[in-house]
Amino acid sequence: MDTRDQFRTNVLTSGHRACAGCGEAMAARMVTDLIGPDAIYINATGCLQVFTTHNQQSAWQAPWMHSVFANSAAVASGVEAALRARGRSTPVVVQAGDGGTFDIGLQCLSGMIERGHDVLFVCYDNEAYMNTGVQRSSSTPHAVRTTTSPPGRLSEGKHHLKKDVISIIAAHHMPYAATATVAYFPDLKAKVEKAMSLKGPRFLQVLSPCPLGWDHDAALTVQISRLAVETGLFPLIEMEYGDVTGVMRLARQRPIEDYLHLQGRFKHLFGHQNDNGNVEIRHLQALADARIQRYGLLDAETEWTTASAAQTERHGRGGYSISAVKQEVSS
Amino acid sequence: MKMLLEGSHAVAEAVRLCHPQVIAAYPITPQTHIIEHLAQMVANGELSSEFISAESEYAAASVVLGAVATGTRAFTASASQGLLLMTEVLFNIAGLRLPVVMVCANRAVGAPINIFCDHQDSMALRDAGWIQLYVSSNQEAVDSIIQAYRIAEACELPVMICMDGFFLTHAFEPVDIPEQTAVDTFLPPYQFSRMLDPKKPMTLGGGSEPDNYLEYRAALHNDMEKTLDRIQRVGSDFSQQFGRGYGGLVEGYRLEDAEIVFVGLGSLIGAVQDLIDQLREQGQLVGALRLRCFRPFPAAALVRSLSSAKRIIVMEKAFSAGAGGIVATELRAALYQAGLSIPVDNFIGGLGGRDITPSILEQIFHTSVSSDAAIDCRFINKDDMSHAEGNATTPGEGD
Numbered sequence: 189m190d191t192r193d194q195f196r197t198n199v200l201t202s203g204h205r206a207c208a209g210c211g212e213a214m215a216a217r218m219v220t221d222l223i224g225p226d227a228i229y230i231n232a233t234g235c236l237q238v239f240t241t242h243n244q245q246s247a248w249q250a251p252w253m254h255s256v257f258a259n260s261a262a263v264a265s266g267v268e269a270a271l272r273a274r275g276r277s278t279p280v281v282v283q284a285g286d287g288g289t290f291d292i293g294l295q296c297l298s299g300m301i302e303r304g305h306d307v308l309f310v311c312y313d314n315e316a317y318m319n320t321g322v323q324r325s326s327s328t329p330h331a332v333r334t335t336t337s338p339p340g341r342l343s344e345g346k347h348h349l350k351k352d353v354i355s356i357i358a359a360h361h362m363p364y365a366a367t368a369t370v371a372y373f374p375d376l377k378a379k380v381e382k383a384m385s386l387k388g389p390r391f392l393q394v395l396s397p398c399p400l401g402w403d404h405d406a407a408l409t410v411q412i413s414r415l416a417v418e419t420g421l422f423p424l425i426e427m428e429y430g431d432v433t434g435v436m437r438l439a440r441q442r443p444i445e446d447y448l449h450l451q452g453r454f455k456h457l458f459g460h461q462n463d464n465g466n467v468e469i470r471h472l473q474a475l476a477d478a479r480i481q482r483y484g485l486l487d488a489e490t491e492w493t494t495a496s497a498a499q500t501e502r503h504g505r506g507g508y509s510i511s512a513v514k515q516e517v518s519s
Numbered sequence: 520m521k522m523l524l525e526g527s528h529a530v531a532e533a534v535r536l537c538h539p540q541v542i543a544a545y546p547i548t549p550q551t552h553i554i555e556h557l558a559q560m561v562a563n564g565e566l567s568s569e570f571i572s573a574e575s576e577y578a579a580a581s582v583v584l585g586a587v588a589t590g591t592r593a594f595t596a597s598a599s600q601g602l603l604l605m606t607e608v609l610f611n612i613a614g615l616r617l618p619v620v621m622v623c624a625n626r627a628v629g630a631p632i633n634i635f636c637d638h639q640d641s642m643a644l645r646d647a648g649w650i651q652l653y654v655s656s657n658q659e660a661v662d663s664i665i666q667a668y669r670i671a672e673a674c675e676l677p678v679m680i681c682m683d684g685f686f687l688t689h690a691f692e693p694v695d696i697p698e699q700t701a702v703d704t705f706l707p708p709y710q711f712s713r714m715l716d717p718k719k720p721m722t723l724g725g726g727s728e729p730d731n732y733l734e735y736r737a738a739l740h741n742d743m744e745k746t747l748d749r750i751q752r753v754g755s756d757f758s759q760q761f762g763r764g765y766g767g768l769v770e771g772y773r774l775e776d777a778e779i780v781f782v783g784l785g786s787l788i789g790a791v792q793d794l795i796d797q798l799r800e801q802g803q804l805v806g807a808l809r810l811r812c813f814r815p816f817p818a819a820a821l822v823r824s825l826s827s828a829k830r831i832i833v834m835e836k837a838f839s840a841g842a843g844g845i846v847a848t849e850l851r852a853a854l855y856q857a858g859l860s861i862p863v864d865n866f867i868g869g870l871g872g873r874d875i876t877p878s879i880l881e882q883i884f885h886t887s888v889s890s891d892a893a894i895d896c897r898f899i900n901k902d903d904m905s906h907a908e909g910n911a912t913t914p915g916e917g918d
Binding site: 249250 | 593
């Protein structure tokens, strides 16, 4: 017997415990409603699992399972194999944060894609471990303040670059990988629909601002995710079998400061006594410019040439070297 | 049909008879031959399963977790480092009450790295919430796999069949492979009450808090204890239908008037039984008890079988570093709880694949009976072995 509520067919229903302005809750609502309740959802450990299932309560109106943090892609592989064995074609969707995708879940995700499982893996990328209280992940951008990449006398926040996970995923020669944000719903919708029209492993990386971890006004979630795109920091792209097949071009490039100054996680870069903050801001600008160049998001030239932007990207840590810091420590 | 088969091949035949629709595995010695045979059966069309070559044991355990929750029977196998890599997922499978069946080809755990048999790997998983059955022969491995699916699916708890790496997995023995129709009669088709299905949406694996977590975990313990009856019943149903039995939880050997009883698990028991025969001929009142089911711990069955013993010798192939033998410790607790003060001597040997020869067992027996106080925890080291080998009456015999 079909026991679903006939009048409430949204997959992620109201009453869950997400923070006000949660980008992930917004993104998950959009993605799962586009896919619908006739699918099996596998969730990695993380905010989405915590705020939707709590003490015998559940906000899910579709079959949903959480196992552990790292294994969601492997659990989904088993679910999909079981459906194949039973001759069913129910779609299988994984939902994970950036920790469960870029870091601890990457091996299982790579295995799932390599084996060609017919699964859509959705990464809600909020660029840090928000569920445990804002620690840096390999998705955290350069120079961001988190609790484990704190700015201090010798540091301007995270020292390392945001991992280019979409390229790693696309290098598996898989049917479809795309980036999206909560700010551009028609774009997100088109990408979910395209992903659902294809067979095999598919991947969506949805930038999902976190008011708590990014330290921004809860009302600005959509605006900030739009700025991430308009500055060039987070290009909206589609990749098929390793090739870039679609980009959302920019009418004009917004300066990086427009994006940074709305977020407390970049606050330490401004109003500095020394020049380090400015160096990091210029570095972030270079990274945005390099991405614009790489994906051809603008007709006009960016301020930084491809060569110098790429050089900055290679060196990491902005304009000052680690050895200079070491000298300062030893002196 | 009786066939001369390698242990791993026999296991694969038993798995084939149970029709798992999803098999996921990652190779590790000495488990590899099991999954190689299964992969070949799938390639030949003799077994209709999805064979998933996982990228790690961690993923293999996760794949079978997902498959069983989606309404299919599944199988995986591992050993040693691989089993420990699965640890997080194995606890999760038990907590989610998923009837997964797996084989552990028992192997030592590094460091130092060692590919040969002992029981340290599965013993380390004793708290995971898995039923653990330790088999003593390849025939018992075959029969126990078929039983395991019935036990797991009736109790909605996972079962691990533990078989000695190399001593069993790589040994050729005549094995009776049951007929498919007989297995189909014994093992009903897989049904799972909490299946992931859009027609009946359910949330599996949601969060808990201090106010209800304990009740979930206590229920796991209580339900594990309840499986003791089920394991026994499935064992006797099996012997009724197939004419072979292994005692269900424990298997005694010449226990009737035994004053000194050897307790052990796995393939070691064959050599122990030979020693019992030999000592009985010399007029010694000795017997042996094999622990087939280690989890849940069959305390009542052990106490029943051992209550008239005067001394117990526990011989085990694993230990808890800093605490000593695991089986001996639990057995002492069970006896104490039953008000029995029988001395329990604990010997640990056979680690990393070292043979426990009949002469070593004989040496253990003499050490035990000549000791006034109970031997708390003694490793059978090289000195003991060379001493025993010096007096060997049957050199070259392994277990």
